[in-house]
Each structure stands twice: as structure tokens, then as C-alpha cells.
Amino acid sequence: MNPNRDHYPKGEALHRSLSRRYRSASIWQTLFFSALVIAILSLAALLYNVVDGAFGYVAFEYKNDPSEFTSKALDDLNKQELLDILTTNLSSGAFKKLDNEKAMEKRSKSDLYTLVLERLIQIDTKQTWSMTDSIFRSSEIKAEVAKKYPDAKLEFRSWLTPVFLTTPMSSKAEFAGVRTAILGSLWMVGIAILFALPIGTGAAIYLQEYASKNFLNRVIQTNINNLAGVPSIVYGMLGLAIFVRALEPFTSGSMFGVTDSNGRTILSAGLTMGTLVLPLIIINAQEAIKAVPDSLRQAAFGVGATRWQTVWHHVLPNALPGILTGSILAVSRAIGETAPLIVVGASTFISLDPEGPFSKFTALPIQIYQWTTRAQSEFHSIAASAIIVLLILLLSLNATAVLLRNRVQRKY
Amino acid sequence: MKQENTIMENKIFRPLDLKKKMRPAESIIQSLLFISGVLSIFITVAIVYELGKEALLFFNNPDVTFAKFFGTTQWQPGIGLFGIWPLVTSTLVTSFIAMFVSLPLGLAAALFLSEYASPKARSALKPILEILAGIPTVVYGYFALLFMTPLLQKIFGDGVEVYNMLSAGIVMGIMILPLISSMSEDALSAVPRALREGAYAMGATKFETSIQVVLPAALSGIGAALIIGISRAVGETMIVAVAAGSGPNFTFNPFKAAETMTGHIARISGGDLSYNSIDYNSLFAIALMLFLVTLVLNLISQGIINRFRQRYE
Amino acid sequence: MENIQTPEYAIETKNLFIFYGSFPAVSEVNMRIEKQKVTAIIGPSGCGKSTLLRAFNRMNDFVPSSYVTGEILLQGQNLYGKDIDPVEVRRKIGMVFQKPNPFPKSIYENISWGAKINGFKGNMDELVEQSLRGAALWEEVKDKLKKSAYELSGGQQQRLCIARTIAIQPEIILMDEPASALDPISTLRIEELMQELKQNYTIIIVTHNMQQAARVSDYTAMMMLEKDGSRSGTVIEFSETKKIFTNPKDKRTEDYVTGRFG
Numbered sequence: 001m002n003p004n005r006d007h008y009p010k011g012e013a014l015h016r017s018l019s020r021r022y023r024s025a026s027i028w029q030t031l032f033f034s035a036l037v038i039a040i041l042s043l044a045a046l047l048y049n050v051v052d053g054a055f056g057y058v059a060f061e062y063k064n065d066p067s068e069f070t071s072k073a074l075d076d077l078n079k080q081e082l083l084d085i086l087t088t089n090l091s092s093g094a095f096k097k098l099d100n101e102k103a104m105e106k107r108s109k110s111d112l113y114t115l116v117l118e119r120l121i122q123i124d125t126k127q128t129w130s131m132t133d134s135i136f137r138s139s140e141i142k143a144e145v146a147k148k149y150p151d152a153k154l155e156f157r158s159w160l161t162p163v164f165l166t167t168p169m170s171s172k173a174e175f176a177g178v179r180t181a182i183l184g185s186l187w188m189v190g191i192a193i194l195f196a197l198p199i200g201t202g203a204a205i206y207l208q209e210y211a212s213k214n215f216l217n218r219v220i221q222t223n224i225n226n227l228a229g230v231p232s233i234v235y236g237m238l239g240l241a242i243f244v245r246a247l248e249p250f251t252s253g254s255m256f257g258v259t260d261s262n263g264r265t266i267l268s269a270g271l272t273m274g275t276l277v278l279p280l281i282i283i284n285a286q287e288a289i290k291a292v293p294d295s296l297r298q299a300a301f302g303v304g305a306t307r308w309q310t311v312w313h314h315v316l317p318n319a320l321p322g323i324l325t326g327s328i329l330a331v332s333r334a335i336g337e338t339a340p341l342i343v344v345g346a347s348t349f350i351s352l353d354p355e356g357p358f359s360k361f362t363a364l365p366i367q368i369y370q371w372t373t374r375a376q377s378e379f380h381s382i383a384a385s386a387i388i389v390l391l392i393l394l395l396s397l398n399a400t401a402v403l404l405r406n407r408v409q410r411k412y
Numbered sequence: 413m414k415q416e417n418t419i420m421e422n423k424i425f426r427p428l429d430l431k432k433k434m435r436p437a438e439s440i441i442q443s444l445l446f447i448s449g450v451l452s453i454f455i456t457v458a459i460v461y462e463l464g465k466e467a468l469l470f471f472n473n474p475d476v477t478f479a480k481f482f483g484t485t486q487w488q489p490g491i492g493l494f495g496i497w498p499l500v501t502s503t504l505v506t507s508f509i510a511m512f513v514s515l516p517l518g519l520a521a522a523l524f525l526s527e528y529a530s531p532k533a534r535s536a537l538k539p540i541l542e543i544l545a546g547i548p549t550v551v552y553g554y555f556a557l558l559f560m561t562p563l564l565q566k567i568f569g570d571g572v573e574v575y576n577m578l579s580a581g582i583v584m585g586i587m588i589l590p591l592i593s594s595m596s597e598d599a600l601s602a603v604p605r606a607l608r609e610g611a612y613a614m615g616a617t618k619f620e621t622s623i624q625v626v627l628p629a630a631l632s633g634i635g636a637a638l639i640i641g642i643s644r645a646v647g648e649t650m651i652v653a654v655a656a657g658s659g660p661n662f663t664f665n666p667f668k669a670a671e672t673m674t675g676h677i678a679r680i681s682g683g684d685l686s687y688n689s690i691d692y693n694s695l696f697a698i699a700l701m702l703f704l705v706t707l708v709l710n711l712i713s714q715g716i717i718n719r720f721r722q723r724y725e
Numbered sequence: 726m727e728n729i730q731t732p733e734y735a736i737e738t739k740n741l742f743i744f745y746g747s748f749p750a751v752s753e754v755n756m757r758i759e760k761q762k763v764t765a766i767i768g769p770s771g772c773g774k775s776t777l778l779r780a781f782n783r784m785n786d787f788v789p790s791s792y793v794t795g796e797i798l799l800q801g802q803n804l805y806g807k808d809i810d811p812v813e814v815r816r817k818i819g820m821v822f823q824k825p826n827p828f829p830k831s832i833y834e835n836i837s838w839g840a841k842i843n844g845f846k847g848n849m850d851e852l853v854e855q856s857l858r859g860a861a862l863w864e865e866v867k868d869k870l871k872k873s874a875y876e877l878s879g880g881q882q883q884r885l886c887i888a889r890t891i892a893i894q895p896e897i898i899l900m901d902e903p904a905s906a907l908d909p910i911s912t913l914r915i916e917e918l919m920q921e922l923k924q925n926y927t928i929i930i931v932t933h934n935m936q937q938a939a940r941v942s943d944y945t946a947m948m949m950l951e952k953d954g955s956r957s958g959t960v961i962e963f964s965e966t967k968k969i970f971t972n973p974k975d976k977r978t979e980d981y982v983t984g985r986f987g
Contacts, residue, residue, distance in 0.1 A: 007847030008840075008894060017844045018810065025619030029528055036522035036537055039593075042586045043544050046551070049559040129549045202448030210445060215451075222714070229640065229710040230646025230703060233674050234459060236681070237699040241462035245687060275455055282452065336548025339649035339674070343681045365550045365650075372554045373653055380558060387551050398546060410427050531789075606826035609784060610886065614839035614893055615816025626839065629829045 022138040050391070053384030054160050055105045056134040059152040060174075063122035074116075082112040088348075110163070117128050117243075118175045125315060126152050126375045160385035168351040169362065173378035178386050180350050184361040187354050188341075189334050192277060193268025197272030197327055200281030207282070209311050210291040236343030244344050253358030264345035267357040272344050273337065277330035284326025288319040313394065321404050328401040332394045338365040364390050463703060466696030473690060485662040485675075489694040497612055498660035499698065502577055502670035506652055507645035509581025509666060510588055514641055517585070518592025519634065526594070526600040527622040545590035553654030556583035557606020562653065568667065575657035584651050588641045595640065599720070614704035636716040643709035647702060649674040673698050728797070734838065735897055735927035736781060736818075741795035743780050745788065749957045750776045754795075756946060756963055763919055765938035765966065768948030769981070773929045773958030777948070778899050781929065799896070801897040811926040816843055819890035820899040824906045825882035827874035827889075832866050835885055839893045852892055859982040860888035863920050863969045875908065880911025891926070894904045898922065900930040916941050935982055938966065945969040947978045 009017045066074050069085050077085075083104060087095065097113070098104065107115075117123060124151045129141055134156060145154045152246060167177025203224075211217035243251050244263035251268040254259045292315050300310040346366045354361050371383035476494050481619025484495030511716060519539070525534055553624050560579040563575045565572045572578070609619040627634075671679065677695050685692055734757045743751040751773040758764050766774045776785065779952060785791045797804040804814050816856075827835050835852045845852065853870070857863040862884045866877070874885055885905060890898055904912040919928055919941050932938050938945055947962040947969060962975045973979045 007852075008846050009844045009846075013811070014844075021617055021842070024466075025617055028619055028623070029524070032520040032524035032528065035517040036524055036540075037587055038517055039521060039544060040540055042589075043540060045559060046547070046555045049555055050551070053558065073473060075539045112423065140715070160701050178471050191820065201453060202445045203452060205447040206445035210442060211449070218451060220449050223456050225450060225714060226707060226710050229457060229643060229706060231461070231649070231674065231706055233647065233649045233677055234455065234463070234699050234703045234706075237677070237696060238455075238459050238462055240681065241466065241696070242458060278455070279452065306435060306438055336546075336550070338548065338550040339653070339678055342653075342678050345681075356495070365548055368554065369650065369654065372550070380554075383554060385555060390551070394546060394548070443796060604826070606822060606824055609787075609820075609822060609827065610826040612784065612787070613782060613815055613820035613822075613899075614842070614889065615812055616839070616842050617812050620842050624829050624842070 006298055010079055012075030045280055050387045052130045052132055052380055055131040055158050056156065057129040057138075057141055057154055058378070059128075059149055059154050060155045061126060061152045062118060063124050066121055067107065069116070069120060069186065074113075074121075077113075077220055079109040079112060082116055085120065086112065094119070100386040114163075114167075114175060118170070118172065119201075120394075122160045123172070123174050125376075125403060126376045128381055136259050142161065159381040160388055162380070165389065168353070169349055169367075170351065171349070173376065173382050176382055178364060178367060178389055180353055181367040181386070182365045182389070183353050184346075184350070185335055185363040186363075187266045187357070187359075188270045188273055188363055189331055191267060192273035192334050193327060193331060195271055195274035196278045196281050196330065200278050201285050201323055203282045204289055205311055205316075208286055209307065209315065224279050224282050228283060232337055233339040233343060234270055235276040236340030239268060239340060239344040243268040243271045251358075256358075258358045261360070264347070264360065265358050266354055266361040268344050269346065269363070270343055270357070270362060272340050273334045276337065276340060277334050280330045280333060281326055284319070284329065285319070285323045288322025289315060290319045290328060291322060294374045305363055321407060325401045325404045326403070328397055332397045332401075333395070336365060336371055336390065336394060341366055342369070364393075365407075396401065414680040415531065431553050446667065451659045458554070459703060463696050463700040466693050467700040470690065470693035470697040473693070475690075484573040485661040489690045493553075494694075495662075496701075497699075499671065499673045499676055501662060501664060502652075502660075503646055503672040504675070505644060505664060505666055505670070506581040506584060506656060506672055509578060510584035510648075511638070511641055513582055513585025514588040514592050515638055518589045518637070518641075519596050520590070521593040522600055522624060523627070526597045527618065527626065541548045541590040541593055541654035544586065545594075547587075549587065549648060549650040550581050552587050553650045554656035556580050556651055563668075572609055572667045573657070573669045575655060576667050578666035579655050580656035583655065584645055584648055587648070587651065588644055591639050591644060592637050595637035596634045597629070599630040599637065602633065603629045604721070632720045634715050636720070637712040637715040638711050639716070643706040643713070646709075647674060647706050653678040673702055733760075735799075736929075737796075738799040739796040739798065741777075741780070741793065741797060743776055743785065744790075744792050745954055746949055747788040749955075750791075751780070752951065752957045752959050754960050756960060757926075758927065758929060759944065761925070762925055762943040763930060763941050764934055764944040764946065764949060765942035766929065766931045766946045766960075767933075767935060767938045767981075768935070768958070769950075772948045774948050774951050775804050775901055775959075776958075778929060778931045780821075781897070782820055784815075784820065806907055817895050818897045818899060819893065819895035820901065821883070821886050821890055821903045823902045825879055825910060826887050827857045827877070827882050828883050829870050830874065830966060832874050832877070832885060833870040836889045836892045839889055842890050843893050845893075850922075856884075856888040856892035859891050859922070860884045861914065861921075878911070880907050880914060883907060883911070883915060884918065887915075891922070895926070897927045897929065900928060902931055902933060905933060912937075935970075939970050942966045947973075947975070947981065949977055949981070952982070 008014075068079060069089060070081070071374070072081070085106070090098075095104070095166055097278050104112075127145075128135075134141065142154060164177045166179050167175065168180045170176040203220075206220060207217065208226075211220070232331055247268075248263035249255045251263045251271070252258065253265070253267075285307070291351070296314050296318065297310055300314045305313070341363055347360045350360060350362045368383050368390065370387045371379040371386065471481075471725055475492055479496045481496050484493070485497045486493040486495045487498050504694075525537060529537060556579045557575075560583050561572065561574060563578055564576070564582075590608045598621075601682065607625055607629060608621055611625040613616075616625070652675040656675055657671055657672055658675065659669065660666060661670035662675065677698055680691055680695055738754050739755045740750070741754040741858060744748050752765065754777060768774055768858050779785045780793060781804070783791070784813075799814075799817065802809065804806060828838065830838065833853055836856050837849050840849065840852055854863060854867075857866060860880060865881060866872075866885075868880040874882060877885060883906075885896075887903075904915045907915065916937065919930070922928060923943075931936075943966055945962065946960045948958050949961045949967060950957055951957050962973060962978045964974075969978060970982055973982065
């Protein structure tokens, strides 16, 4: 009937060619899937790597023997005895300085204990091991320590402790904490959101509800999309030039009578970060406003509402959860950003809590960066602990965003 | 409440008046909203102006010539060496490695998710990519320095330096993978169902349909993803600042340490940098280059996406 | 194996139900479709015409919750049998869709692609020419075979889709309202084409347009939602087209074809 039919495989040949096609398809499908497996493995390796660094054996020696200060075992000392040791052995200047920061009598026992260790006995960390090594090579490590550091103590330590969260910065990894960094991050993000949320929402309302399709508005829209793709370090340079340098009288607080400060303050960092997340907030808010059904607007116009009344009473309340979700995502972006903070001059060593927008500051990712790039492995351990803190913070923020998003989705 | 009442009364009892009325509050609000919208343009202008101004100071310096800038291979502005190439080549090497990792993996992941995965598998797998996308880059830096580099040293031996471009590039690729995959997935799922059905009706298997019909149809969208990915890699700072090395080094050897443009800005500006120094100005020149390169890449990518969208609508 | 006994019918359904989830979209269809004839499926919208048509080449497989009970027999084999490969089914039963859907490739590749994946061994240029001639498109496109298929008009695109279907030499061609997106002149050309194609192929066409059914088909199946209000469609009458349009047995068919319904 038609000669071409003879050119196609038939019967057995057809079956063979088909199974060949299926075989190559399943090989490729496996390859595609393995890309996801690689992604999963990478994530697992990353998390494992962090956790692995935050726990493990530490070999350390006391620089000064505890017996020089007390005849008892250190752990058995009570608060008064610890205080006495500090009073007699610290130089009076150092004691006064500590007393000024917080009255010695009011400090807790564990606080005093830490001071004795940090200031008097002084810990000298010889070596640290990862969690995996500590678990699987425990006896080898013990033997190694006995040989290499006969005087050293070996202890399995969690570098991530409640104390780690509440202690300020220290130049000794064993006594360092992330308190100042967390507070710095919170201040910075707070300022960023205060700056970016109203402006971003306003811009989104303008673009979705007011803007006609003219040239200027198209430029604004394209520009916002492009700003979202500008490398964060460029925002850092912008912040350095404008907030730190050009607006120094404002950002350093000297305009308001604050002295002893330059433009490298929390305020500069917050404004820089606000500029960085502004496009994100606008784009997310636009999506949220777009999702409000048009029938709602028409209903409001139908009863004689003005445009702003429609927006304020109907559009915004319905778009609010979406806008908040977007802001939370922007916050989590801001909390993890590091590069712009380096450029606008985050300080790396700050042991005092930030007091306000004109304080010098450090932030969680800055600490992670600093500690990671130190050569000593105990700093890698506290970097890992700080990463865990940061990831938990981000995870809880994102979980909130997901919950909010799900509530919105249920509505329409 | 009170005010609204009077408005109501006016409307009801006065003769019908449909003329335009002044609504001062409305106009003020509208102008505020407009200003918020226009502010984004000011940000762009400020970036161009500030970077341009300082970069101009750099290029106006009598010691800096274009011949030196593009013709020599050592960068150390403090002592009069202005060859930009070492920073550019290391940026290119790390970005290339990153794309070499993220493009095939991201594309394969997108193909699996959009063409093969059941809705259940999809909803289980996608969050993993989203988590990868949400991890701060400084954490990736830690991962590159303390996991990837030791791993590479185990595989390739002592030739791998403690700081090296390969490790930073690979980890950057992992970081960009979710972006490539989600953009590619969007492009794949934008291909109309009619095309797939047409292929199935010809006796094509699912694999033949997805590779030979859907993938080519989505190619421009995937191209857009690739370009955005490159732009992200070029602008990425923390991974390279931690793991690629500190100190410009003119080399294409991925096992060696070399500082990228972004890494250089981070290191120099992190120290005590005095304004009005040649170092300070040079950073802005580099930042301007970064901004322009990423801007062009982003614009191209957006243009592709817009054209692609129109084609199927 | 093939020609031991030639079955009388091209395709046959036995007690066919098509479900979406637990809801039967089409119920109890028993049809025998004659070889090398044009069979039209008509009926009001939403009565399951397309669903039924798509069951013939297992396109409904892509609707996640859909399944079929009963049998569709092609040369004695149940298309929904356990060991049946849907890819082979679609290779034997081609389909032309409501909207032209050429691949974003050249005109030539649109035709050669299906042949290539199905292991065609002959002369490809010849096959492309034959198929395009078969779809009455050759004269219009012979000078621009390398051009994108998207440059063709809607009517030409639809004939290209017919050409690529006949290139893989199916037994049956399904057409799902193939002219509904086309202008009257293009529609006429497709209708003429069907008359030529039926010399070699069995054609089943779903159409909204009763005049079209009357013009092109030899047999007509009338589908309607079942009376009990279950929103499930079924074939209420199936016979020669002439009979359906001049002397229908079912009152509802008469109402529909005379325009007193829907």
C-alpha cells in the first residue's frame, strides 16, 4: 500500500530497537537523578563538615599551674574563694576595669570561674580534633596526646554552648562568644528593614497600582530587576562612598553630638544592607499585590472609593502576609550577607555590646569569616559553632516565611 | 469618622457635582509612592556616579596608563603596578569552574524535576535545592577551605595549594546550582503541553520528547539561566575571599592560589584604608568593572527571558 | 503473525469506561470502527469526545488520575493490556491536535524527527517529500524546507502536523477538532485532504461542527451526557453518517443534528 512502511522496523526488530531506546533513556534518567544526588550529598557534606568542626577532642595545657593559686581542685572552689583568687592575683588596674564593666560581687560563679581560667591560669590549646576523628580514633588520639603533650589535658568539648551565645568577643578562642556579633546583626537588620520595608512597599504599590505603562515606569521596573542582580560587594562600595564617607556627619552621629566615632557604624551598615535588600522587597511585594484579585479593587471602586482608599483598605490588608513573607526572606538574606559589611568596615574585635546606631559593630557572618581565615584550628571550631547559630537563625526565619506563605495560599 | 460623615452629607444634599475635585491627601500619598519608586533609579545613578567618580580619579592618576592597566600582569597599586590581568584571570578561572560544575548539574536536576519526578518526589527534592540556595556564602567559604580543599589535596596530591581556585570554583558551582536548576525548570515547564503531546503522538518516548523537543524549545531560557549564573559567579565574594587566596597571581592553574576582583576588594577594604589613596580609588575602578560586566549580563539574560515569554503567550 | 486473518475492523471498543479519579468521564462505549473510512465523533461540548479520542492512543496516560476499564482492540490486541507499550501504540495510531503544534525545528526536521526516532531506514529526503505531498503541502514549502516551521501559516502548520504523522505510517490517524483553529479556506483544504488520506488510513475525527461531520465522514458516533445527570458521557448512537443526519433513531440525536439542542 505504501512502500515506506517497509522501512520501519517490524516484529522482533521493532522490539529490539524499542528496548534499546528505553535502555538509553533509563541511563540518562539515572544521570539526571544523580545530579540531584550530588546536590543532596553536597548539602549533607556541608552540614556534616560544620557539625564535625563544632565538637571534638581538645588537648590543652595550663600556662600557669592552678596550684599556684589554690590548694583545692578548681571545680570545688566556691564563689567567694574564686573572687579572693582574682582579687589577690589580678593587677589592681585589670581588676578595676573588670569591676567597672560589671561589679565583681554581682557576677555569677561560672563567670568568675571563666575569669580565673582566662586571666590567671590561662589555657594554651595544643591541638583540636574533629568530631569524627574523636569518635573513631579515640584511643589513637589519647596515645598521641600522651606522647606529644605529656602535660596536656584531653577533653571532649562542645564548642557550641549556651555560654558561647552569651559571651562577648575574646581574642582567645576558648573564651570567645557571639553575643556582640548577634546583637550587631540584629541592630543592622533592624535598621535595614526599617529603611527598606516602607520604601519597598511604597515602590511596589506605585508600580502595581498607580504606574501607567509609560517609558519611565518601564525603566523603573527594569532597573529594579537589575539592581537585584548587582553583586553585593558593589553595594558595599556604594555604602562606603555614600554612607560611610559622604554622609559621615549623619552616620557617625556627630551631627547629633556623638563624639569619638567615624562613619563605620551600625547605621551605615544597616542603610547599606537596606539598599541591598530593597529590590528584593519591591519584587516580592509586587508579587503579593499582584495576587490580590482584581474583583476586589473593582468592588471598592464600585462603591466610590478613591484609588488610595482602595489600596489602603482592600489591597494592602490582603497583600500583607505576602509582603511580610518577602520581608522575612529579605531579612534572612541580610543576616547572611558578609561582603558589604567587610567593605563598609565592620570591626573584627568588639567586646562591648552595641549601644545604638552610632556604635561600631561586628556581625555574625563577619565573625565566621574572621575565625575561618585564622590559622589555628580552635578558631575553626568556633567558626563552625557560629555557623550553626547562623543556620539555626536562618532556618527559623525561613520556617516562619513558609508558614506565612501557606496561610496566604489557603485563602484564595 | 466625623469627616466622612460630612462628606456623605455634602454628597447627598448638595446639587449633583461630578467635576474633578482636589484631593490633597491623595496627591501627597501618590507623590510619596512615586518617590519610593524613583528611588531605585537614584540608587543606580548613585552606584554609577560614585564608582565612576573614584574610578576616574584612579585613571587620571599620571602613573596609571591604559597600556599598563591592560598590558601588564602585576597588580599592586601601592607600589605602582597597575596590571589588572591577574585579578581578571582568576575571576575567569573560578567562574569558569563554577559554571562547569553548575550548568550540567543544574540542567540535569531541572530535567529530572520537570520531566520525570512525580509531584511527591518533586515536593521532597525541591526544598533541598532551596536550602542550598539559602545558605550564606561565607558558610560556603568555610566549606571550601575546610572540606573541599583537603578533599582535593587527597585526590590530586600536594600540587593543590591550601588556597586554590579549584576548590573555590567547585563550591561556587554548588552554590549556583539551585539558581541554574530553578531557572531552567521554569524554562522547561513554560514549553507548552501541546508540543510534548505532539511528540508523544509520534511514538516518542518520554526521554526522546524531553531531550529532543522540550529541551531545544527551552534553550533560550536555559541560556538566560547560564548568563545569570555567570554574573553571580563573577560577583561572588566570600567563597573566593576565604578559599581562593589572598594576593593577585597571574596564573591559569586552578591548583594555585590567586585573588579575584571581588576577593581583592574585600581584602583591601577590610584593612585600614585611607580615603584619597590610590588603593582606595583602584578598588572603585575594579568595582565599576564588576558592576558593568554583571549589568550587561543581567540585561542580556532579562532580554532573553522577555522574548522567550512572548513566544509562547 | 500479522496477516493470518485480516480483522474486519480497524479498532474496536468493548464496554469501555474512562475514569478521572473515581468519576467516569466516559462510560460504556461499544464501537467498531471500519478500516479506511472516516469516522466522526460529534456531540455537545464537555461530553467526553476528546477524552474518548485520546483513549485510542493512550494520551490520557498523562493525566495522573485517569484509568480505563474495558477494552480497546487493535488487530485483536487490547491497547490497555498489561504488556502493551504505549509508545508502540502511539506509533501505530497517530494524532493531529486541535491547535497546530509543530516542533520548533525546521520544516524538514519536523517530518524527519518522528521517522528517525522510530528507526526509519529508507531515504529520508524521499520520505519528507512523500509525506508533504501526502499532506498537500509540498508545492508550498519545497523551497524552504530548512526554514522554521513557525514561519508557516496556521493552516500550513496543521497540514505539516498531518504530514509528520503520515511520515511514520500509522494504521489510524486521530484528529481532535483539527480545523477548529483555522480559517474557512484552510478548513476546506484539510477536509479535502482527509478524503485522500482515507484511501490509506483509518481516520477518526472529533468535531464540533456538524456540517463538517456530514461532509467528511462515512460513519458518525453521537455522544451525549447520560440522562441520569451523572455528567458522564457516552455514545448514544453510532451508524452511517447519512443515517444519523437523515433518519436518527435516538430522539436526542435528532434534536442535536437539527439544532434544537445545545
